[in-house]
Amino acid sequence: MFCSRSITLSPVTFFRDNQSWQQECARETTAWRLGPVRATPNTEVTLSSAMPPKKDSQSIADLRSVHQITAPGPSRDRIAGPLLEEAGYGEHGVAFLSGNYQPLVEETTAILSIPSDFPTTGPDGSAVVSGNAMHVVGELPLEFPNGKFIYVGPNPKFSRDHYKVWGRGPRQRDIGFSNGWHHWFEGDGMIYALDFESMKPSEAQISDRGTPGEVQDNCTSSFTKETGAFYVKHRRGRNRRLRYRNRYVRTNSWHDELRSGSRLFRPLMNTSGLSFLPHAIANLFLGGNFLKDSANTALTFFAGRLLTLQDTMPPWEIDTITLETRGPCDFGGTLPFYVPFTAHPKVAPDSGDLVFFGFNPVYPPHCTVGTINSSGTVGQMSSLWHNALQGATFMHDFCVTKKYTVLFEGSMNIRPLRMFRGEHPLQYDEDQVARFGLLKRGGVENSEKVVWCDCSTAEMVYHFINAWEDEDTGEIVIVGVREDGFFLGALAANGTREWISNKLKVGRSVPRIHEWRINPTRQAVTSERWLFDLPVEVPRINDAYTGIKNRFTYAGKIHTGSLTSDAQLKFDALVKFDLQNGESEIYEYGYKRYGMEAQFVPRNKSRAESQANQRMSSPCSSDTDHAVTDMDAVPVEDDGWIVLYVHDESKGSAEGRSECLVLDAKNIQAGPIVRIVLPSRIPYGAHALWCTAKGVDDIDSFVHDSVRMTSESLANCSTSDLINESTTLSTSALNNSKATPRLFTFAEEQTDSLLGTVRTGVLRAGAGLFVNGWRPCISPDVHTEYSLIRAFGFRFMEARALGKVREDQAKSTEYLSRTDDPLPTLTLYELEGCGACRRVREAICMLDVACVMRPCPLGATRNRLSAAMAQLGVTHDSHGSVHVEDAQLPYLEDSRTGAKLTGADSIITYLYSEYLDGAVPSPLVRPGLMASICAQVAVNARGTADGYPSTTSSYRRGPAGAFYSRPSHQPTKPLQLWAYEASPFCSVVREALSQLELPYVLQPCARGSPRRTQLMHRSGGKFQVPYLEDANTGTAMFESAEIIKYLRTEYSVP
């Protein structure tokens, strides 16, 4: 499954000529010896407090313009955007794969510390804190609470070629069922989070730019009065730390597609009618769902769980700190697997319960309503069978009041029979009467108790703002953004721009704020009216007012020019609406700056925040007495801030960086009081969440002693970047004396993993256990050499038959005592879980040749892109057209001969030819189809005991070590692992290295290897494998469990 095409690229055919080959080798050699660590966020960099500031004055000067931030972006997109006219992507596929809708392939972690005693040296006491990864302009108010600002959106994980019209992308099979294009709704979910944390006083002394004194000097030199377009008063406040992360939501669908190496799910949103059904069936068989489970739409935080949501799918739980995907959430088994979960659940104002509905577009009941109590358990659920016969009516959002759950069925429905007329089953149906469904909470909820109140025809609402019961009239007041088919038209496959233009001309279908009033006694809608004319979407309020009368809402103003020019949905301003007075104020983001959904952040210690915490952040918040039921007790509604992400397209839509803006909610037209320039861009997505969680304060425990910034990136990864600075593997600083082997001991949690590797080893008949020509023999004892058994003055030795290259190396006089080994000439790019790669590793052990190992786990980009570039002969400066999928594994480079080969058979034949003097490969690894099949069967027997956290047994897991688990710091100096392929203890360590995508030097020590004696000399007369040396930290250790723990602690990024 993981085998790539077996293509031999011999030295003769791979290089255009010998001269270029020599140049290539020279470049490699120089880079390994002299190449500095690239100090950009595209490679892993550790920023210590002693690191000098880099280009700070320029960056700060650039930051002075409000509308044009020119700070150098760390992650320029290498993928050139296809033209809109390129029909291979479909019009709207292009719209949602271009510009800042382009997929982001990086997972980034960045931290910036801001000491409270940051000097006030600028004019008017203004402050700028700048780091290589993030810049902050302005200062957060003292009352601004700790919390987490999160955003989620679709972000396709493969290169854009995979999202062409179905049948034309890489590895897609055109089965002849017409077209289907990528659609925004079907991109893999990615979450972006900015943590606002307090620091302890001792930690505040650490700055990623140096000491506070150094900051002062730079700021002083940079502040000039003539530049001051954007300043705020600096007030001495809390020690702050900002932490940014973005991570994929690793759903089952995400894993399935990654395992297949290509787009697996056929598009459904942008298909013709005839192709819809076969595509849906294919998805069901191949991926287990009709539609890809992407968790890409919205977020909620309830009962201590951070959930990312998608209509019609189960919620996925995310680690609140690391953003790792924990697995699907069924609320302790209380949410049945067949009940979908809305993207917009609501906290009820009376009980504090989370009210949800589940919209099932395929089969009845198409709607299920339920509640989840504050302990995280699903309570009553009610299935609504009212539309079982005519088909589903699309539902995306709903409302709650103190007494009612208010459902909404608009004029968009799903009629399966349309497929047989060549139409898409989901249509905006202007003849359908929209209606609200009132369901009184607190009793037995069932469909018979839903009271339906008709509106008029041709109405659609994606997002409601709020609803409440008017105490004077007894009416239920509902406020939302009515859009009458706008989104379906805007996101359709073809003719989008014309559709939008026509609607705009006649003033219809533009999303605007609308009010409905329902008399529950008469069970009828008594009035409807438009409240404002501005086209807006993604409205938000102070969440403390959910279900009770509120006055203010904040929404993004739609940039209609973007819709008609490039068919992209963008927001060019933030609007604050006063629902009481009919007034509005606006903050325009500026030239080519577009914002995303905003969130209201209540002032710290306010009642509103207290309520939010009670409801949302603590599993212990079951005490519903704290729920706000008294308007008089609620503080001023807009007493707080607005946070949102904005992207700057002024330097190219996909080249700029994104920012987090903080605005005073009482005065948004004054513009942001703080701007935080992020280390990467955030593609335009869907919904956001502010989470004022007590748990966020505990994040302090995850902070390391130094400030680190790491970015996993497709960019700037060359084969020379990851391990450099030295051509030798110095071990002089290693603390070997503390390394103590304990024979055959293992941690309890390793049991499954070790048994799995034993299964593979048995099925491989011990391949990689012995070096070539191994046989036992007897000679007089010499205690300075490794022996299998010692007895009666003799030692039972292990003879070998290695090639001349290896024997000459082993017999050299300084070999045994050397601590500075030369870097191996072999480099292998390989993948755990791949039988072909396993055979190559076995051959390396049997030949006893050291090798630089570059793991290429699924989902990682660094080593894979390096392999792809090397295979295609693409230079670092022109690798924009190279994708990670271009890499064929295993891939071997030998700088001694210049050989570059792919395919296990070719590599093994080459290794035996070069390192065993042309001998025929062992039957255990000999090339051939049968050997390939047997190896894959053995590898599959290893099982799926992977490192992924799992909360339910339904969470699929991949082959052990085959998946990239989390971003990691790359070692400056290479790690060295002394191991051999057949050892189960060594295998689990190797898998851990793979999961972190950590390169290392493999020092094979199969039975009979002269390296066993060498290891004895290095480790004070001890021998045991695995044995890890880390020259970066001076660490040397034996035990596999300890090694794995060390690697994850030292190199993974939380």
Ligand SMILES: [Fe+2]
């Ligand atoms: Fe939504």
